Amino acid sequence: DQPTPITVAYGDGIGPEIMSAVLEVLEKAGARLAIETIEVGEALWRRGITSGIEPSAWESLRRTKVFLKAPITTPRGGGMKSLNVTIRKALGLFANVRPCPTYAPFIQTAHPGMDVVVIRENEEDLYGGIEHRQTEDVVQCLKLISRPGTERLVRYAFAYAERHGRHKVTCLVKDNIMKLTDGLFRQVFEEVAREYPNLETETLIVDIGTARLAARPEDFDVVVTPNLYGDIVSDVVAEVAGSVGLGASANVGAEVAMFEAIHGSAPEIAGRGIANPSGLLLAAVLMLVHVGQGDVAERVHNAWLATIEDGIHTADVYHPERSRAKVSTEGFAAAVI
Amino acid sequence: DQPTPITVAYGDGIGPEIMSAVLEVLEKAGARLAIETIEVGEALWRRGITSGIEPSAWESLRRTKVFLKAPITTPRGGGMKSLNVTIRKALGLFANVRPCPTYAPFIQTAHPGMDVVVIRENEEDLYGGIEHRQTEDVVQCLKLISRPGTERLVRYAFAYAERHGRHKVTCLVKDNIMKLTDGLFRQVFEEVAREYPNLETETLIVDIGTARLAARPEDFDVVVTPNLYGDIVSDVVAEVAGSVGLGASANVGAEVAMFEAIHGSAPEIAGRGIANPSGLLLAAVLMLVHVGQGDVAERVHNAWLATIEDGIHTADVYHPERSRAKVSTEGFAAAVI
Numbered sequence: 139d140q141p142t143p144i145t146v147a148y149g150d151g152i153g154p155e156i157m158s159a160v161l162e163v164l165e166k167a168g169a170r171l172a173i174e175t176i177e178v179g180e181a182l183w184r185r186g187i188t189s190g191i192e193p194s195a196w197e198s199l200r201r202t203k204v205f206l207k208a209p210i211t212t213p214r215g216g217g218m219k220s221l222n223v224t225i226r227k228a229l230g231l232f233a234n235v236r237p238c239p240t241y242a243p244f245i246q247t248a249h250p251g252m253d254v255v256v257i258r259e260n261e262e263d264l265y266g267g268i269e270h271r272q273t274e275d276v277v278q279c280l281k282l283i284s285r286p287g288t289e290r291l292v293r294y295a296f297a298y299a300e301r302h303g304r305h306k307v308t309c310l311v312k313d314n315i316m317k318l319t320d321g322l323f324r325q326v327f328e329e330v331a332r333e334y335p336n337l338e339t340e341t342l343i344v345d346i347g348t349a350r351l352a353a354r355p356e357d358f359d360v361v362v363t364p365n366l367y368g369d370i371v372s373d374v375v376a377e378v379a380g381s382v383g384l385g386a387s388a389n390v391g392a393e394v395a396m397f398e399a400i401h402g403s404a405p406e407i408a409g410r411g412i413a414n415p416s417g418l419l420l421a422a423v424l425m426l427v428h429v430g431q432g433d434v435a436e437r438v439h440n441a442w443l444a445t446i447e448d449g450i451h452t453a454d455v456y457h458p459e460r461s462r463a464k465v466s467t468e469g470f471a472a473a474v475i
Numbered sequence: 476d477q478p479t480p481i482t483v484a485y486g487d488g489i490g491p492e493i494m495s496a497v498l499e500v501l502e503k504a505g506a507r508l509a510i511e512t513i514e515v516g517e518a519l520w521r522r523g524i525t526s527g528i529e530p531s532a533w534e535s536l537r538r539t540k541v542f543l544k545a546p547i548t549t550p551r552g553g554g555m556k557s558l559n560v561t562i563r564k565a566l567g568l569f570a571n572v573r574p575c576p577t578y579a580p581f582i583q584t585a586h587p588g589m590d591v592v593v594i595r596e597n598e599e600d601l602y603g604g605i606e607h608r609q610t611e612d613v614v615q616c617l618k619l620i621s622r623p624g625t626e627r628l629v630r631y632a633f634a635y636a637e638r639h640g641r642h643k644v645t646c647l648v649k650d651n652i653m654k655l656t657d658g659l660f661r662q663v664f665e666e667v668a669r670e671y672p673n674l675e676t677e678t679l680i681v682d683i684g685t686a687r688l689a690a691r692p693e694d695f696d697v698v699v700t701p702n703l704y705g706d707i708v709s710d711v712v713a714e715v716a717g718s719v720g721l722g723a724s725a726n727v728g729a730e731v732a733m734f735e736a737i738h739g740s741a742p743e744i745a746g747r748g749i750a751n752p753s754g755l756l757l758a759a760v761l762m763l764v765h766v767g768q769g770d771v772a773e774r775v776h777n778a779w780l781a782t783i784e785d786g787i788h789t790a791d792v793y794h795p796e797r798s799r800a801k802v803s804t805e806g807f808a809a810a811v812i
């Protein structure tokens with residue numbers, strides 16, 4: 139078998155530590171990957187490349203079409219737009235898929251029966267970063283919803299639900315306030331829903347919907363929602379399922395797919411070797427499935443599960459009854475290997 | 476003592492049932508109130524008054540300056556803006572205060588130790604409902620943050636925290652994406668925070684902040700945040716504390732104050748006599764304190780607590796171990812009385 143070319147970015151903060159750990163696991167698991175490393179984020183900016191991403195990086199991404207990305211930091215104060223958003227938009231990654239399974243009883247959760255996948259729109263909404271200062275004291279930001287953007291996302295969500303044997307798709311919007319924008323999102327959802335009579339569908343206002351997801355996540359299955367709500371809701375669901383530190387995501391476009399942890403670069407603990415590489419490792423598992431190396435994906439996933447089941451963990455997911463050994467980032471990777 | 480003039484609206488859906496129950500309790504508790512009833516919402520719209528609120532209603536509100544409001548419904552399809560938002564803005568109710576205590580062990584919660592108050596901005600953000608359709612397929616909504624609006628709210632939150640002996644104020648924003656708008660909110664928060672060196676302060680990104688509120692609400696005290704995040708977060712916190720059905724809120728302005736439940740008009744159960752009047756009753760307790768009838772407030776609050784402690788409840792807050800009698804809306808009010 140030819141190795142699959144992929145692009146990798148080590149990122150900022152805890153990024154380099156967890157990426158090293160993950161790549162070591164992938165290698166030992168026999169993943170057939172030809173890795174091209176690119177630099178993005180603050181590290182690059184510090185070296186004077188203020189765009190935060192080099193032309194050669196885009197070339198690599200367009201060539202490999204698969205991106206495993208560690209968390210990155212957008213330098214503050216430079217007036218720079220979020221690099222994460224720039225990358226998602228430049229690569230046309232319209233769907234952000236965030237499966238939040240539980241690992242009970244090995245990872246603590248009050249909701250062992252939950253199994254929610256959040257599919258969030260990834261290019262529109264308030265994330266355009268179109269802001270302006272009208273007067274010294276008045277600032278505005280533009281929220282955008284388009285029919286093509288919404289339709290692509292909603293169709294992806296329904297196809298995902300069908301492909302994964304899911305039974306319900308819930309749409310979260312605030313269309314009692316934003317009648318045109320969230321109203322359009324809801325309308326498109328209801329139109330596409332009609333093409334899937336075998337799937338149960340519902341629309342909830344995002345306030346009560348998020349509250350129910352927090353308190354009774356067992357009642358939900360696939361959730362589809364605009365960008366900003368999806369940002370909040372996916373963190374809530376991941377945390378309630380166990381920890382945002384375990385959250386993995388696939389950013390899916392027509393051509394390119396990007397895989398990343400849902401957590402940030404956590405600069406406050408960077409360089410201490412204590413970060414949890416699990417979110418990025420589970421993102422790598424999604425990536426291996428995507429590139430057709432399901433055998434390796436399964437091996438890595440099972441090894442990760444076995445490690446957790448053995449009570450071996452980084453400091454962030456301590457379990458009062460099941461913890462056997464608190465280890466470092468590297469120690470955790472070694473245990474998985 | 477002269478009775479305090481207040482304005483009351485019975486609202487839509489379950490509104491009339493729960494308002495009757497609440498007013499009966501207040502009367503029996505000896506509240507000294509001179510009630511002026513106004514009509515707002517769908518009921519009025521059905522009678523051809525399409526503004527949803529009559530000039531005489533505004534006059535009453537400007538006169539009494541105290542408003543006890545049941546949930547109302549904005550008619551769909553009429554292209555009408557949210558009546559709730561219209562009222563909040565017309566009356567200048569800039570702060571929406573939502574205390575979310577627990578009533579453990581009598582109301583089920585996984586977090587008996589939590590005691591969070593959410594103070595949400597109530598006039599700005601995306602709630603202006605300034606939307607437009609650029610093309611058939613592209614719609615936009617404007618988010619507004621102003622320094623005076625933010626400063627008034629944040630100052631209110633800090634003064635509230637001090638007055639109520641709270642120790643920490645947390646600000647939730649998404650200023651890594653919305654650098655100007657949420658950035659201004661954060662900046663004002665940090666400026667005002669400097670005037671309160673005795674209070675602990677922190678700013679969290681709203682995604683992880685909401686996730687932590689859902690999973691570890693014990694770590695929070697007073698939360699201050701823009702309108703839309705506050706809408707979502709207050710439902711999450713109320714639900715995790717027990718039920719959104721118990722949530723009460725004070726909408727505070729320079730002149731007028733409005734008291735309401737945080738839940739909606741629940742048209743799907745309207746007229747069946749099963750709705751929980753607790754949210755509105757606890758809002759009335761906040762109102763009684765506001766108008767200087769703290770003695771009556773305490774009496775009502777204690778009677779409500781005693782009812783819950785006796786295991787008497789409406790269907791929505793069933794407790795597997797402590798339930799003794801499931802009663803109707805009227806039955807619940809009778810038990811409180």
Ligand SMILES: CC(C)[C@H](C(=O)O)[C@@H](O)C(=O)O
Binds near residue numbers: 220222223369400
């Ligand atoms: C870092 C930030 C731009 C990002 C987002 O808001 O989308 C993150 O919170 C996420 O959820 O991936």
Ligand SMILES: CC(C)[C@H](C(=O)O)[C@@H](O)C(=O)O
Binds near residue numbers: 560
């Ligand atoms: C009914 C709706 C306009 C309102 C809001 O979004 O503010 C409600 O959800 C609330 O929280 O009071």
